[in-house]
Amino acid sequence: MRAVVLDAWGGELSVESVPDPEPGPGEGAVAADGLATPLHVAERAAIDDCETVLVVGAAGGTLPDPTLGERLREATLWSDGPTVAVDTVGDPETLDAAWEALGMGGRLVTLTTHHQRALDVPLAEYVVRERTLLGSRYATPDxxxxxxxxxxxxxxxxxxxxxVGLAAVPELHERIRAGEGSGAFVLEP
Incomplete structure (x- = not known):
């Protein structure tokens, strides 16, 4: 599987792997929660080793990037776009961009509950382009x-x-809301 990660804050497209830091106490539990969701998505979307996967919103935020489709087709060397797109943002713009970026027979997976948001796609596109829309709530206990x-x-x-300590949580939330950070932190009581 080839991961194409789009940082929604800066619009950077990356196909590089990120070095893993050494885990400290408690980080395994935080990471297990973070790993369970992509494991569920991979199984739900039946992703195999030949797939190209786009993750929209891996760093949070929205995606106002009109060149996304073209950039993704360049990054997916063996097809006309990613075979799977995972949208973690749920804004109509990101859902539309992910749908439009998909190659023939692609699957779009949307995470969490987006309540009143919608993806407006003509039914003919599901048939003519053989695409699938999947929802994913959370991982199973297994x-x-x-x-x-x-x-x-x-x-x-x-x-x-x-x-981080509990006193740092409000500052972390503000940084994430301002687009200055993202990710998982271990809370120390």
Whole structure:
């Protein structure tokens, strides 16, 4: 599987791997929660090793990028676009951009509950382009346990932004809302 990660804040397209820091105490539990969701999505969308996966909103925010489709087609060397797009933002603009970026037979997975938001796609596109729209709420209990085992066995490294005290939480929320940070933190009581 080839991951194409789009940082929605800066609109950067990356196909590079990120080095994993050494996990500290408590980071495995935080990372297991973060790993269980992509594990669920991968199974829900039946992603295999030949897929190109686009993750929209991996760093949060929205995606006002009119060149997304063209950039993705350049990044997906063997097809006309990603075979799977995972939208973690849920804004109509990001859903539309992810849908338009998909190659023939692609699957769009949308996460969490977006309440009154909608994706306006003519039914003919589902048939003519053989595309699928999937919803994903959260991992199953079994997937959470499997994610924890992947971390415990050392097959996947825990990636967090560090450990913070409870007093730092309001500042972290403000930074994330301002687009200055994202990710998982271990809370230290």
């Amino acid at each position: 997937q959470v346990v499997r994610a924890a085992r992947l971390l415990a066995d050392g097959r996947v490294d825990a990636v967090t932004n560090g450990t």
